[in-house]
Amino acid sequence: MTSETVQRRATGAGRLSTQDWTTRALQLLVDEGVGAVKVARLCRELGVTKGSFYWHFHDLEALKKAVADRWCAETRVALSEMASLGDLPPLERIRIMATQLVDDRSWSVERALRDWARSDEQVAATIADSEQHVFGLVQDALEQLGHDSRSARMRAGLLTYAGIGFAHGQQSLPKPTLEDIDDLVNFLSSEIEARRP
Amino acid sequence: MTSETVQRRATGAGRLSTQDWTTRALQLLVDEGVGAVKVARLCRELGVTKGSFYWHFHDLEALKKAVADRWCAETRVALSEMASLGDLPPLERIRIMATQLVDDRSWSVERALRDWARSDEQVAATIADSEQHVFGLVQDALEQLGHDSRSARMRAGLLTYAGIGFAHGQQSLPKPTLEDIDDLVNFLSSEIEARRP
DNA sequence: ACCACACCGTACCGTACGGTACGGACGTGT
DNA sequence: ACACGTCCGTACCGTACGGTACGGTGTGGT
CATH class of the missing domain: 1.10.10 (Arc Repressor Mutant, subunit A)
Structure with a gap:
């Protein structure tokens, strides 16, 4: 119907x-x-x-709330699909998330919704959930690779913030290629070799 | 007067x-x-x-242009001050930039101006310049540390995007402490030890 | 004292927008 | 064929906003 x-x-x-x-x-x-x-x-x-x-x-607010509700639901679905990658090797999970973030056009709605979140509590809450979810996924993957929690936290935060930044950046910086992403994932999963004085 | x-x-x-x-x-x-x-x-x-x-x-546009002009000028000053850090050791330069980004309240105007840039060409151009400038500074510092251009490019992009993302993120993710920044800088300047299969 | 100019107040207009009231068209069941 | 509910058009209102025209007020120069 x-x-x-x-x-x-x-x-x-x-x-x-x-x-x-x-x-x-x-x-x-x-x-x-x-x-x-x-x-x-x-x-x-x-x-x-x-x-x-x-x-x-009933009014404009009702329309906006309907849009927010629908987008929140779709976002939850997308996040649960991300979580269903749990059986893949950790490195592959991170690579997939990073690739999807760069390649997909999802960053355009990300950007629009994120400044809408400044005036809407529900949208802000959903975005915050989304951030924490992605952060948690990356952090878990890194810990499964043998990183201690402090190292995993720092690297996961770095990657998550970089993803958000990529969505909001102007197109001035060179768009990372697939090779760049490979380098990035390898870099994120590497051990610290030596500290320079 | x-x-x-x-x-x-x-x-x-x-x-x-x-x-x-x-x-x-x-x-x-x-x-x-x-x-x-x-x-x-x-x-x-x-x-x-x-x-x-x-x-x-003359009209609202003139006021907005005046605001944009003034902010652009102030941004140029801030960027030139950043460039005057050239005599400091590279690691210290990166650490200062990262610390200033997190600690300062500059991210609030960053965020507001960045969504204004969606409807204003001048603001967008200035923000793009700012991005490229920061990126270049980080990249140069990493190359001075002995990284090849490809590695420096990837890591500088990662840090720059993370900075943008930190400005736009909700406060859901834990705010990085000074120790986290130390870890981060050490991590960014480290060599890749081994790749995991 | 006077004048000229910078600065601001008052009153007004056109338009765009959110919202309301009400009637008409159309399908659907009985 | 009739009534009923769904969906939409038309006409209208109040308000907020950008913008204009013009008069008033204070201050510095001569």
Whole structure:
């Protein structure tokens, strides 16, 4: 039933569902920031008027909350999929996460959602959870490689913060290649050989 | 003359200068994001009306440009001060940069300005310059420590991205202590001992 | 004393936006 | 065929905002 509705709206005809609004709102949010998600703008892009919007949602906050709820759910799914990599060797887990972060277009929604989090508690909480989750995965992998907790904590934090930074960086710095990622993973898993005075 | 004007405005009396507007605008920008810097809001907080604003600036864009110009200038000064660390030992240079990044409150303006950069070309360009500059400093320091260019590039990118990420991260991850930074710097300057199969 | 200018207040306009009230079209079950 | 609920269009309101026009006020120079 819902799939049919979405299908019809995708072709331009038919009625709108809640998901149609949230998807378009999320797209607007990613492309042009929080300030671009407005009622009139959404209605114009969906080919409807405000009468439709205020039938589906009580107000703008309700729409934003729906978007946040949906994104939080999808993020939880993605994180659980990451956790299901537990049977792979630790080095491979880290490599996959690093590669996925760089290669995927997920950093664009990451960036948009992260500045939305400045004005929305729920989004901020979900992002914080996401950070801690990734950090924990990397830390566990490093500890399984024989690193003590202090070393694993430092290196996992370094990689996690670097991932966040990569999402927010301008494109001024050279984008790391697959070889760079290999170097990086090998580097992160290496032992400290000697300290220089 | 200007100092007197600023002084008097700081105590509540007197006329306003251009700097009074830019400082308050920057403060608003940092605290509540780009959407909070409005004419009426600024006038209310400065105890003036719009007649004053539109005498100092032609429109809102002019005010934003003034803020951007001023911040860009201050950033250039900070970067040149960083470059004046050239005579210090390389490890110390990296440690100072890392410590300053974590300890200082500069990350709050960093974060605000970086999402402003999404809608402003000048701000985006300045941030990109800043990134490349920091990256270059770290890379040079690592090369002076004997690392080949490929290794230095990877490690400098890792640290730079981690710095950006630290500015944008929620406070969910543990804030690195001074000891953590020591570990981090030692780790970044270490040699790869052995690769695990 | 007077003038000129920097600085600001007052009043006003156009527009964009969030939100409301209400009616009409369309399908669906009986 | 009838009623009912879903979904949306139309018209309208209040407000907040960017911007303009113009008059007033204080201060420094001559």
